[in-house]
Amino acid sequence: MNDEDRLLLRRHRRLLVEELQVDQLWDALLSRELFKPHMIEDIQRAGCGSRRDQARQLITDLESRGSQALPLFISCLEETGQYMLASILQTNRQTKKSFIPKPKDPKPGDTGSGGCGDCEQKDHGFEVASTSPEEESPGSNPESDATPFQEDAWTFDQVDAVSSLPTPSDIFVSYSTFPGFVSWRDPKSGSWYVETLDDVFEQWAHSEDLQSLLLRVANAVSEKGIYKQMPGFFNFLRKKLFFKTS
Secondary structure, three states, X not given: OOHHHHHHHHHOHHHHHHHOOXXXXXXXXXXXOOOOHHHHHHHHOOOOOOHHHHHHHHHHHHOOOXXXXXXXXXXXXXXXXXXXXXXXXXXXXXXXXXXEXXXXXXXXXXXXXXXXXXXXXXXXXXXXXXXXXXXXXOOOOOOOOOOOOOXXXXXXXXXXXXXXXXXXXXXXXXXXXXXXXXXXXXXXXXXXXXXXXXXXXXXHOOOOOHHHHHHHHHHHHHOOOOOOOOXXXXXXXXXXXXXXXX
């Protein structure tokens, strides 16, 4: 694992230990050959064998599993539905932050069956991101109320107390459907999500911010048809985002 990925894991160690659902990961880790079966057994026996002890050992051992360990681990998180953790890790690995369409490929869930085979589409969501500037008022000398991140303290689930803004402080990610569920398309008019997004932006983008627009999209899509779909988003923007339409 390279130094950047190793530091990223250590900065998010406490979050991972608190939130990681390790029991869902074993098969995915084995299928990607991130760990051998006997390594998984060692992780499962770590400490008292609690979820937190297993998560702590997994994160530690992951650092020694090669240059592709982190992206493979992120794909394991996505496969097992741990999208919040996957998004945070993936976002922080990005070196170019721009407005880019990014595939969000949810897996089919319990949204109905039969009669609408042509309606299913693994739709794309999108991200809005920008570089996080260092912000400090001229002449000010603020003090941190947290202990700065220490390289040699990572084994104690140190809080990420870096004194700059994290990358997710300037990102907005929209999903065409709730993670784990399908999105739908009409055979003639196309994707429900894209069609509704286009209609809402055409009518309201001149006067409403992005979050308000996507609430309209979510409401409209959720009321379509017999088969159901629920778009969503998470927002780490610090200001309202408006589009320049004229």
